[in-house]
Structures are given as structure tokens and as C-alpha cells.
Amino acid sequence: MAKRVLVVEDNELNLKLFCDLLRAHQFEAEPVRDGREAVARARDFDPQLVVMDIQMPHITGLEIIQHMKRDPTLRAIPIMAVTAYAGRDDEERIRAAGANAYVSKPIGLVRFMEEVRALMPAESPAPAPAPAPAAPETGTEEAPQPKGPGLLF
Numbered sequence: 099m100a101k102r103v104l105v106v107e108d109n110e111l112n113l114k115l116f117c118d119l120l121r122a123h124q125f126e127a128e129p130v131r132d133g134r135e136a137v138a139r140a141r142d143f144d145p146q147l148v149v150m151d152i153q154m155p156h157i158t159g160l161e162i163i164q165h166m167k168r169d170p171t172l173r174a175i176p177i178m179a180v181t182a183y184a185g186r187d188d189e190e191r192i193r194a195a196g197a198n199a200y201v202s203k204p205i206g207l208v209r210f211m212e213e214v215r216a217l218m219p220a221e222s223p224a225p226a227p228a229p230a231p232a233a234p235e236t237g238t239e240e241a242p243q244p245k246g247p248g249l250l251f
């Protein structure tokens with residue numbers, strides 16, 4: 099199942115670029131253009147990662163990160179901040195707010211995908227196979243072999 103990435107970015111070109119890139123790498127990308135919708139959309143979409151622009155109208159990415167990290171249902175979702183800020187103070191504030199990674203624009207496509215993969219939670223283990231049915235206690239014929247999931251391939 100494709101991993102879901104919520105992309106919060108007010109710049110239409112960047113938003114399309116990030117989403118196209120993620121989809122080309124088999125992620126499910128959900129665009130959010132208005133930061134004021136980001137928290138509700140995160141609840142609905144339940145992403146494995148949020149890519150967060152910082153400079154946006156109405157609400158900054160920094161405020162959204164703070165909000166998400168205070169929310170018990172959202173705080174575990176890794177957040178990758180993407181920003182044109184250059185100052186070290188800005189980076190520290192963004193990390194202090196709870197961003198799990200900080201990448202400054204312009205960002206190369208390879209670096210972007212490396213950061214995305216680094217933040218993805220590990221694959222959850224495959225579910226255990228169902229226990230085999232008990233063999234019949236009587237009769238001389240061999241019990242039929244249970245069909246395990248491996249036989250489907």
C-alpha cells in the first residue's frame with residue numbers, strides 16, 4: 099500500500115513539483131494549498147509524512163508544526179520543513195517547534211526524495227499467517243494440506 103504524504107505549500111508550482119515527484123516514486127501525495135486547512139486535512143488523510151512549507155499567508159508552517167506537535171493524534175507524524183529561510187535562528191526555531199527535518203529551498207530532487215525516505219516510518223511487519231487447521235483425529239487418509247498464503251503465488 100502506498101505511503102501517504104501530505105504536502106502543505108502555497109506556491110502552486112512547488113506544490114505540483116513535490117506532488118508529481120512523490121507520485122513518480124509510488125507515494126500517495128495529497129496537496130494542501132491553504133495552511134489553515136492543514137491540521138484538518140492531516141486528520142482526514144492520516145499521512146506517514148508531512149512536507150511543510152514555512153512561508154505561507156494566513157498561517158505560517160511554523161505555527162502549523164507547533165499545532166500538530168501539541169496534538170496527541172498528530173504529533174507522531176514526521177514533518178519535513180521546506181523553506182527559503184537562510185538564517186540559523188530560523189532553522190533552530192523550526193526544529194524547536196518539532197520539525198523532524200529541515201531543508202532549504204531551492205532543493206534538488208534527489209535530496210528531496212532522500213529526505214522523504216529517511217523520515218518514512220519503517221515498514222510494519224507482515225501479518226502472521228493464520229494458524230493451520232488441526233488435523234482430523236480419526237481416519238487413515240492423509241489430512242489435506244492447509245492452503246497457506248504462499249500457495250497463491
Ligand code: MN
Pocket residue numbers: 107108109151152153154
Ligand atoms: Mn510559501
